[in-house]
Amino acid sequence: MATFRKRGNLQWEARIRKRGYPTTCKTFDTKAEAEQWAKGVETEMSKRQFVSTKEAASYTLSECLDRYEEEYLPRLKDPRREISRANCLQSRAIARRVMSTIRSKDIADYRRAREQGAGGLPAFFGPANSRRWPYGYGGCRRASARGTARESFGLRC
Numbered sequence: 718m719a720t721f722r723k724r725g726n727l728q729w730e731a732r733i734r735k736r737g738y739p740t741t742c743k744t745f746d747t748k749a750e751a752e753q754w755a756k757g758v759e760t761e762m763s764k765r766q767f768v769s770t771k772e773a774a775s776y777t778l779s780e781c782l783d784r785y786e787e788e789y790l791p792r793l794k795d796p797r798r799e800i801s802r803a804n805c806l807q808s809r810a811i812a813r814r815v816m817s818t819i820r821s822k823d824i825a826d827y828r829r830a831r832e833q834g835a836g837g838l839p840a841f842f843g844p845a846n847s848r849r850w851p852y853g854y855g856g857c858r859r860a861s862a863r864g865t866a867r868e869s870f871g872l873r874c
Contacts, residue, residue, distance in 0.1 A: 719755035721748060731755040735762050739769050773817035779807050781816060 722730045724744060731751035733741045741758060745751040761767035782803045790796040790803075806812055811819065811827050 719752075719759060721751050721755070723748075733758055733762070735759070738762055738767060739771070741769065741771075770817040774815060776816050777812065778814055778816060778819065779812040782807055782812065 718735065719731055719733045722732065724730050728744050728746060729748045729751040730742060730744050731754055733755055743751070743754060745754065758767060786800060786803055790799055793799065809827065811823055814823070
């Protein structure tokens with residue numbers, strides 16, 4: 718059930734309380750906007766499609782990867798590969814984004830950049846062809862004592 722409350726002279730707060738869901742609030746400039754938003758959220762709740770983004774809005778991808786490294790990876794027998802992947806992802810711009818703002822397009826762009834080889838390297842240096850290149854994988858991990866292909870070309874991950 719949605720309730721609306723006037724906040725000062727210029728704002729309206731919509732508050733939705735429904736059993737089984739967290740209390741959800743949002744502030745709007747007009748009451749009509751608040752009612753429209755509340756109607757949409759209540760519809761999602763009744764269809765059981767509502768997902769609260771409150772927690773996702775407070776963490777970046779980098780912070781989530783840090784937590785993944787601290788809590789999950791120590792349980793693995795050999796976590797080095799996953800640590801390397803997480804560290805490489807943390808060096809990308811997408812890692813500084815708030816979790817609730819990351820969309821499927823952003824993931825597809827990241828994947829496409831990795832497939833094409835970020836930093837101008839051709840796709841030859843990608844994970845599928847890592848066995849053909851004597852300097853190791855073209856990503857961020859150190860595959861050999863000589864360094865990675867990116868380092869050979871003077872590029873940083």
